[in-house]
Amino acid sequence: MIEYFGQIFVLFGINVILASSLNVINGYCGLFSLGHAGFFAVGAYSSAAFTTLIAPEWTAQSPHLALLVSSLIAMGTAGIAGLAVGIPCLRLTGDYLAIATVGFGEIIRIVFLNMDVVGASRGMPGIPRLTTIPWVIVGAAFTLIILNNLIKSSFGRCIKSIREDEIAAQAMGVNVRFYKTFSFVVGSLFAGLAGSLFAHNQEFLHPSNFVFMISVSVLLMIVLGGLGSQKGAVLGAFIVTLLPELLRLNEFVSQIRMLVFGLIMILVMLVFPEGLLGLLKKGSLKNKFFKKAKNEPGFSGAPL
Amino acid sequence: MSTPPKDKKPLLSVRDLTIRFGGLVAVNNLKLDVFDGELVGLIGPNGAGKTTCFNMLTGVYSPTSGQIVFAGRSIVGLGPHKISAAGAARTFQNIRLFKEMTVLENIMVSLHARRNYNLATALLRLPRFFSQEKVLRSEALNILGNLGLEARAETYAKNLPYGDQRKVEIARALATKPKLLLLDEPAAGMNPIETAQLSGFIQEIRKKFSLSVLLIEHDMSLVMKICERIYVLDYGELIAEGTPSQIKSNKRVIEAYLGGGGLEKLSQEKNTAGGAHA
Numbered sequence: 001m002i003e004y005f006g007q008i009f010v011l012f013g014i015n016v017i018l019a020s021s022l023n024v025i026n027g028y029c030g031l032f033s034l035g036h037a038g039f040f041a042v043g044a045y046s047s048a049a050f051t052t053l054i055a056p057e058w059t060a061q062s063p064h065l066a067l068l069v070s071s072l073i074a075m076g077t078a079g080i081a082g083l084a085v086g087i088p089c090l091r092l093t094g095d096y097l098a099i100a101t102v103g104f105g106e107i108i109r110i111v112f113l114n115m116d117v118v119g120a121s122r123g124m125p126g127i128p129r130l131t132t133i134p135w136v137i138v139g140a141a142f143t144l145i146i147l148n149n150l151i152k153s154s155f156g157r158c159i160k161s162i163r164e165d166e167i168a169a170q171a172m173g174v175n176v177r178f179y180k181t182f183s184f185v186v187g188s189l190f191a192g193l194a195g196s197l198f199a200h201n202q203e204f205l206h207p208s209n210f211v212f213m214i215s216v217s218v219l220l221m222i223v224l225g226g227l228g229s230q231k232g233a234v235l236g237a238f239i240v241t242l243l244p245e246l247l248r249l250n251e252f253v254s255q256i257r258m259l260v261f262g263l264i265m266i267l268v269m270l271v272f273p274e275g276l277l278g279l280l281k282k283g284s285l286k287n288k289f290f291k292k293a294k295n296e297p298g299f300s301g302a303p304l
Numbered sequence: 305m306s307t308p309p310k311d312k313k314p315l316l317s318v319r320d321l322t323i324r325f326g327g328l329v330a331v332n333n334l335k336l337d338v339f340d341g342e343l344v345g346l347i348g349p350n351g352a353g354k355t356t357c358f359n360m361l362t363g364v365y366s367p368t369s370g371q372i373v374f375a376g377r378s379i380v381g382l383g384p385h386k387i388s389a390a391g392a393a394r395t396f397q398n399i400r401l402f403k404e405m406t407v408l409e410n411i412m413v414s415l416h417a418r419r420n421y422n423l424a425t426a427l428l429r430l431p432r433f434f435s436q437e438k439v440l441r442s443e444a445l446n447i448l449g450n451l452g453l454e455a456r457a458e459t460y461a462k463n464l465p466y467g468d469q470r471k472v473e474i475a476r477a478l479a480t481k482p483k484l485l486l487l488d489e490p491a492a493g494m495n496p497i498e499t500a501q502l503s504g505f506i507q508e509i510r511k512k513f514s515l516s517v518l519l520i521e522h523d524m525s526l527v528m529k530i531c532e533r534i535y536v537l538d539y540g541e542l543i544a545e546g547t548p549s550q551i552k553s554n555k556r557v558i559e560a561y562l563g564g565g566g567l568e569k570l571s572q573e574k575n576t577a578g579g580a581h582a
Contacts, residue, residue: 165401167384171388
């Protein structure tokens with residue numbers, strides 16, 4: 001039972017990293033990206049390749065250091081992949097960008113599906129289990145702190161100005177192409193970190209772990225929590241990770257739990273179109289209930 | 305009568321500027337000069353190509369042909385952010401504030417070119433980050449204070465009243481420390497009292513920030529009152545240039561605004577379909 005909760009916690013941490021990194025691209029820069037699973041996959045495969053194929057002995061000797069190094073490698077490769085995808089894709093806007101990123105996300109997956117060194121369609125077994133709960137906490141905290149510092153700086157203001165009005169941002173001297181690519185790369189970088197933690201938690205990787213639905217569920221997390229809010233991303237990751245597990249409790253619901261999950265998501269979005277944190281912004285009845293939390297500095301539904 | 309100082313080099317010099325969208329020539333062979341410290345108006349009926357002209361000057365469109373020399377160098381083909389860095393700032397006909405950001409943040413976006421810290425400093429929150437952020441913040445507050453907007457600093461831009469939104473847009477443009485300010489219909493949607501205030505405001509900031517101003521405006525009372533020279537566009541062609549009094553009595557300008565044939569034709573057009581393009 002403890003293992004079960006531990007596993008859920010690890011997945012929650014990984015989802016926090018994924019959601020908050022996509023939030024930079026989607027929530028703060030306003031780029032509609034649906035290829036996040038691709039960068040997640042790049043991070044997972046490259047870090048797993050390091051610990052299982054390149055340096056297995058060293059990994060066995062010093063597992064913690066190996067996880068750190070492989071995570072850095074994952075961030076590097078995912079960042080490079082983000083740059084390679086971002087440069088051509090970010091010439092597009094809106095729906096077209098979304099379609100292009102879906103395409104690139106699938107291309108990345110299919111590359112791994114055909115790459116024999118990492119097992120192709122057989123999958124990649126024998127990855128050491130290095131991800132521990134403390135490591136997940138460190139990874140998620142690191143991501144949240146760094147991204148928060150980024151957003152609340154002059155760089156972050158430039159990124160947000162692009163979301164608000166691209167033409168005005170350009171006219172105020174913001175190099176829009178640079179900042180778009182920059183936020184895309186930062187997002188991919190941390191997706192790579194999530195990938196590394198994921199690979200060393202699952203012990204086995206298969207391209208089907210990184211299908212389009214993963215990108216959608218990460219998008220669901222940030223939209224559910226409230227776009228452009230780090231707290232929203234954490235809340236969204238929490239709900240999307242935990243709710244399907246909670247639905248297992250009842251035996252009948254358990255059988256149709258994903259159906260119920262979908263229905264709940266639809267209802268939530270109908271009632272709180274601005275995300276769950278959006279309800280704190282408005283003078284809704286729930287406001288009273290959350291009043292204490294709302295008075296904390298910075299805790300409001302308004303995009304930060 | 306004030307004539308442009310012929311001996312001085314213009315701050316902005318436009319020659320033979322032409323842009324085509326497919327078969328449509330939106331601006332044709334435009335010649336325009338703005339000298340240091342001048343307040344120049346650009347007027348014309350709707351669809352004459354005034355905003356298109358602004359878009360070329362600020363790099364949103366690249367012209368089909370022609371030269372734009374600003375502060376001694378050609379800016380044709382430069383991206384908008386580079387032209388902004390070169391010292392030309394603009395406002396927009398339809399207000400384009402960063403709505404979900406506070407007024408202060410709006411101004412601070414424009415100040416980003418003068419941040420004195422790098423990415424690592426920001427991510428690690430080194431002491432330099434805090435001290436430099438403070439500098440940026442006080443600079444932004446200073447600009448807002450100069451325009452009497454300091455009380456609005458923490459308001460979200462979307463919650464501002466219309467007149468203040470216009471002012472904040474001007475403040476945001478000023479924060480880029482421009483030499484030339486391009487104002488695109490700043491008096492649109494304002495009542496006569498607000499327009500009168502605006503004309504004082506424009507003259508005031510021009511002195512305070514030692515600016516040259518190029519102004520697109522439909523409100524003739526404002527244009528005639530504050531502009532030193534006026535250019536008139538019609539169907540993309542420059543049809544007149546001169547002082548307000550010259551423009552007021554220019555026959556081609558009157559024709560462009562009221563339609564050729566004068567009053568007789570105007571009443572005719574009104575009767576048919578309200579087709580006068582003024």
